[in-house]
Structures are given as structure tokens and as C-alpha cells.
Amino acid sequence: MSVTVRVPAKVNVQLAVGGARPDGFHDLANVFLAVGLYDEVTATPADSLRVTCEGPDAARVPLDRTNLAARAAEKLAARYGRRADVHLHIAKDIPVAGGMAGGSADGAGALLACDALWGTGASREELLDICAELGSDVPFSLVGGAALGTGRGERLRVLEVGGTFHWVFALADGGLSTPAVYGEFDRLTAGARVPEPAASDEVLKALAAGDAAGLAAAVSNDLQAAALSLRPSLASTLAVGGGAGALASLVSGSGPTTAFLVQDAGAARKVAEALVGSGTCRAVRVAAGPVPGAVVL
Ligand code: C5P
Numbered sequence: 001m002s003v004t005v006r007v008p009a010k011v012n013v014q015l016a017v018g019g020a021r022p023d024g025f026h027d028l029a030n031v032f033l034a035v036g037l038y039d040e041v042t043a044t045p046a047d048s049l050r051v052t053c054e055g056p057d058a059a060r061v062p063l064d065r066t067n068l069a070a071r072a073a074e075k076l077a078a079r080y081g082r083r084a085d086v087h088l089h090i091a092k093d094i095p096v097a098g099g100m101a102g103g104s105a106d107g108a109g110a111l112l113a114c115d116a117l118w119g120t121g122a123s124r125e126e127l128l129d130i131c132a133e134l135g136s137d138v139p140f141s142l143v144g145g146a147a148l149g150t151g152r153g154e155r156l157r158v159l160e161v162g163g164t165f166h167w168v169f170a171l172a173d174g175g176l177s178t179p180a181v182y183g184e185f186d187r188l189t190a191g192a193r194v195p196e197p198a199a200s201d202e203v204l205k206a207l208a209a210g211d212a213a214g215l216a217a218a219v220s221n222d223l224q225a226a227a228l229s230l231r232p233s234l235a236s237t238l239a240v241g242g243g244a245g246a247l248a249s250l251v252s253g254s255g256p257t258t259a260f261l262v263q264d265a266g267a268a269r270k271v272a273e274a275l276v277g278s279g280t281c282r283a284v285r286v287a288a289g290p291v292p293g294a295v296v297l
Pocket residue numbers: 024025026027028134135136137151152153178179180182
């Protein structure tokens with residue numbers, strides 16, 4: 001018997017970052033939107049904890065205990081006084097270290113899969129607590145849809161969304177380390193007064209109305225300058241999407257994936273073609289959101 005869970009990627013339609021806290025984390029106003037690019041995590045009983053991975057980026061996924069899927073299984077097992085004797089297989093489609101919460105998706109997926117496999121009967125609150133221990137973006141991977149994350153991003157308020165938003169994503173060569181991007185943010189803002197992060201009314205209104213042009217005018221990512229500083233070539237990718245008619249072009253989370261908000265599926269095809277033809281990225285994906293969070297298949 002085995003259990004498979006499907007978990008979406010995310011894009012941040014607003015990522016407002018405050019100054020570094022004493023614990024090294026940053027307070028955020030983080031508006032997440034789950035989009036239809038998915039990892040699947042399958043949990044099967046085994047003699048001991050083992051992680052395997054398939055997919056174009058599989059070679060870059062750590063298969064040891066640093067993998068968030070393995071850590072999720074260990075945390076749930078510890079809480080319920082049992083052994084994490086499970087084989088976790090990840091079918092990976094979300095870019096690795098791409099700023100789309102791929103690792104977080106695998107953590108949330110493994111947690112839900114093991115919970116179902118082991119019949120722990122953990123409450124939603126317990127699962128969300130474990131997610132928050134695993135990482136700042138992991139609770140959102142479980143919840144999906146759209147949400148405002150505060151604190152370090154783990155405290156979620158579910159947001160209403162009045163329509164479907166169409167996106168094109170340009171995958172870059174290699175990944176960017178999230179701590180390195182936050183470190184670059186600290187370097188770039190050193191000596192400046194970093195305002196308290198706050199959710200943008202315009203972003204929330206445009207989401208609620210399903211208004212792509214309104215959302216495009218309001219999106220922002222305070223990590224974008226840091227990601228571009230570490231990876232200047234992303235500027236040309238952003239320019240190609242803008243030139244091909246994207247309503248908004250931005251770095252997804254800590255990057256290096258770039259995200260292009262478009263009006264509809266037709267516009268998505270045009271922007272995707274331009275990006276593929278430009279040679280400024282490794283691969284291009286089209287996806288829409290919001291979509292539900294982690295679900296048992
Ligand atoms: O929470 P998570 O493990 O995903 O965070 C990875 C790293 O990103 C942290 O170690 C920290 O360097 C940085 N981070 C941060 N502020 C946040 C979230 C993450 O500085 N709110």
C-alpha cells in the first residue's frame with residue numbers, strides 16, 4: 001500500500017521584506033499564490049527512511065536527511081512515537097532552488113502522505129505546526145490557494161481570489177540559495193531604514209477581483225534587487241518577457257526563476273515562445289493559479 005500526494009509550486013505576488021531580526025530571519029508580508037506546477041510525493045512502507053527522486057532536476061535534489069521530505073517524515077514519526085520507516089519517492093516538476101517553494105512542497109507532501117499512510121489522525125493545526133518547523137514557506141505548500149504570510153512567512157491568512165491568473169515561468173540554469181539572497185538583501189540595505197513590511201491593499205484588491213492588469217500594476221518583490229545582484233543575467237530574461245507583452249515581469253521569490261503575469265492563455269503562449277527563442281533561460285513553463293494546496297491523490 002502507498003499514498004501519493006500532489007503539491008503545487010508558488011509565486012509571490014508581493015514579497016515585502018523587513019530588516020534582519022535578531023534570529024537572522026526577516027519579517028515578511030508575503031502574498032503567496034499557488035500555481036499549477038506540481039511535485040508528487042509517494043510514501044510506501046520500507047525497512048528504513050529512504051528518499052528517491054525522478055525528474056529533469058532530480059540530480060540536484062539531496063536524498064539525505066537534509067531533504068525536507070525526510071525531515072517531515074522524521075518529525076511526524078517522532079511526534080507519534082513511531083519509526084520513520086518509509087520510502088519517499090519524489091516526482092519532481094517544480095524547479096530545484098528556484099524560488100518556487102519546490103523543497104517546501106516536498107516537505108508538505110511527505111508530511112501529508114505519511115500522515116495518511118500511518119493513520120496518525122493529526123489535526124490540521126498539528127500538521128501546520130510541523131510545517132512551520134520545517135521552513136517558512138512549508139505551511140503555504142500545505143494550504144495552497146492564496147494567502148498572506150506574516151512573521152517569517154509561516155503565519156497564514158487565507159485570501160479570497162476572484163479569478164484565474166495566467167503565468168509564464170522562465171527557469172534559469174542552476175539555483176540560488178535562499179539564505180544567500182537574504183544575505184545580499186542585508187548587504188544592499190545596510191545603513192538604510194528598512195520599513196516594516198505591510199501587505200499592499202492594491203495587491204489584495206486585485207486578487208479579490210481577479211484583475212490581472214490591476215495585479216500586474218501592484219506586484220512587488222523586495223528580494224528582486226538581491227537576486228539580480230547575484231545573477232545579473234536575469235535582467236535580460238525579464239526584458240524578453242516584458243517585450244513579448246507580459247503585464248508584469250518579476251523574480252519569483254528568491255529566484256532565479258522569473259515569473260511573467262499575462263492576460264490569458266493566448267498571451268502566455270506568446271510570452272513562452274519569445275522566452276524559448278531568446279536563449280535567456282533553461283526552460284519555460286506555463287501555469288495558472290490559484291490551485292489547491294497538498295492533496296492526497
Ligand atoms: O525558513 P526557511 O528554512 O525556508 O529559510 C531559509 C533561509 O532563508 C533562512 O535560514 C534565512 O536565511 C532566510 N529567511 C529569512 N527570513 C525569512 C525566511 C527565510 O531570512 N522570513
